[in-house]
Amino acid sequence: MIRDLETLAAAADRRMILSMAACASLGVALMPRLALAAADREMLPQVRKVVERWVGPGKFPGMVASLGIPGRDPEYVARGSEGFTDGDAVTPDSLFRIYSMTKPVTGMAAMQLVAQGKLGLDQPLYDILPKFRTMMVQDTYDGSVTELHPAPRPITIRYLLTHTSGIGYTIIQKGPIKTLMEDKGLIAGQVSRMEIPGLSRGAPVHGLDHFADRLAEVPLVSDPGARWIYSMGLDLMGRVIEVVTGRSFDAHLRETIFEPAGMTSTFFRVPAGDAGRLTTNYGAVGDVLVPIDGSENSIFLDPPPFPFGGAGLVSSPRDYDRFLRMLAQFGEIDGVRVLDEQAVRIGTGDLLPAGVTIPAMFGGNAGFGAGGRVGKGAEAGIYGWSGAAGTVGMVDMVHALRSQIFVQFMPPNASGLLPEFQTALKADVMALLENK
Structure with missing residues (x-):
């Protein structure tokens, strides 16, 4: 009925990272005065149009996108509901299966x-x-x-x-x-x-x-x-x-990253009291989305066989933005030192062994850091990764810009949503610069 698992996961990661790289090509020289440019205006008008166009009957039940820049609270665009049969509105605090976006957390x-x-x-x-x-x-x-x-x-x-x-x-x-x-x-x-x-x-x-x-x-x-x-x-x-x-891996993450970073909605197992915030995950069968993991009976409500450091976390857009902001600020957030600056600088840099390159299908022409792709050339300073159910998170380590999209469907390359989102995100950032 639904495509083979390796097709889902591999296609998801490679297509999403390629899309992420396209946005990263904004380039280093374009970012310096974003905070001033965005002080009194909507930052994501084109992204908002994309989200609104893709949410509704016959499309997606809901999604959240965000952009964060220095000196201003992140802007979220959230539309729709947490599932087609779930009337709760999707918000920056809704819970999404972030799958391989767990890898940068483990890496850090x-x-x-x-x-x-x-x-x-x-x-x-x-x-x-x-x-x-x-x-x-x-x-x-x-x-x-x-x-x-x-x-x-x-x-x-x-x-x-x-x-x-x-x-x-x-x-x-x-x-x-x-x-x-x-x-x-x-x-x-x-x-x-x-x-x-x-x-x-x-x-x-x-x-x-x-x-x-x-x-x-x-x-x-x-x-x-x-x-x-x-x-x-x-x-x-x-x-x-x-x-x-x-100590246990999950306890270590909770005590050394999640709690000091103020990430209160990131779990390997969703607590029963938070199940109402969990979105529904869908499998794409042609043009139809079939629910494969709902909120009321989700497999993520049970203890996992073990904490999957490569693909096991559920998180919210607000929580993951805090993780990205902490990285952008070299390990510190809201006056709290979470990670040593050296850990972040080295982990978001290229750690590949000499002579090793990333295959083109996974983003190519790039380095790789601690669990995430590292941009080169015009993409220098860009670090991030994606998840197999439609989530992408990235941070520009040079200018502290970070962006995200959260949706739940497998495989994410089953539609044109993500490339459209990246094009709109690039247009919005360029507009901020042109109107500085």
Whole structure:
């Protein structure tokens, strides 16, 4: 009925990051006086038109977009409801499944440990998780799981953060390696309680410790440090953080990022009392949106098998904007120091191993930082990533501008919404500059 999961996730991430890059091409020179230009005017008139055009019967039930600039509260455009059968208006405080936008959060948590000297970027993973000391690699990518060779170098923390570890991903891999991973419960994400052909992939393993142990038993799909391959590296990083800090990964994020940053609506499990704020997620079947995870019986109301550091968070537009603003201000928000400045500066910079490039389908011509794409050239300073159900978040580290869109449908490239949004966002920012 609905497209295969790897098609959903891979297409979502690559199309959305390409769209994000198009907006990033506004360029460094265009941003300096945005705050003054926007002091007394609506910042998002073109984005508002796009949102209004795409919300309604036969389209989307609701969505939220935002733009934040220095010296002014973020402007939100919110239209519609939290679901076609949910009468609650969608707001900046509605809850959305942000999927892979979890990766920058996990990445920054790791960078804080690097800044504190508790982790090293080029530290071997086996120092923390000894079972990863002797890894084998497929001779042929996605080929045989018995024709293998020893990894020529160890997996490092840098490789986990930048998808260069050689670890695979069940939403990406094909053939026997995919089957092996699924049989071991290495399924780093959840979509629905429903048994949906193409989406239901068996039972995930329970516990980050068991996830890590089983992942160490699976061959790598590429030599560590040799190739950019979308991976479960950020999920494994959750276990690294647990071992290094001595506390659960979810508790660590809550105590070191969410609470000090004032992010009160970001969860791996949505509390029952907040279920009314949860939007409905839809699967695109042709031109029809079919509900696959509603608010009243969402899979996100249950404890997850383990906290998915690569795709597990639910958040609100207001909360995620606080995360982006904290990054834009180099780790500080509302007078509270959340992350060390060094952690943010290094984590939002290019951490790719020498000679490694990002495939064009995932944004190309760019670097990669701690869990997020890093712009180059005219996009210098742009850091961010996207989610498989229609969310995008990005920050311009040079000028502290950040933008977002939140909607819930899979795959997000099933419509022209996101490219239209990025075109409108670019026009609005240019208008702010022209009328400064």
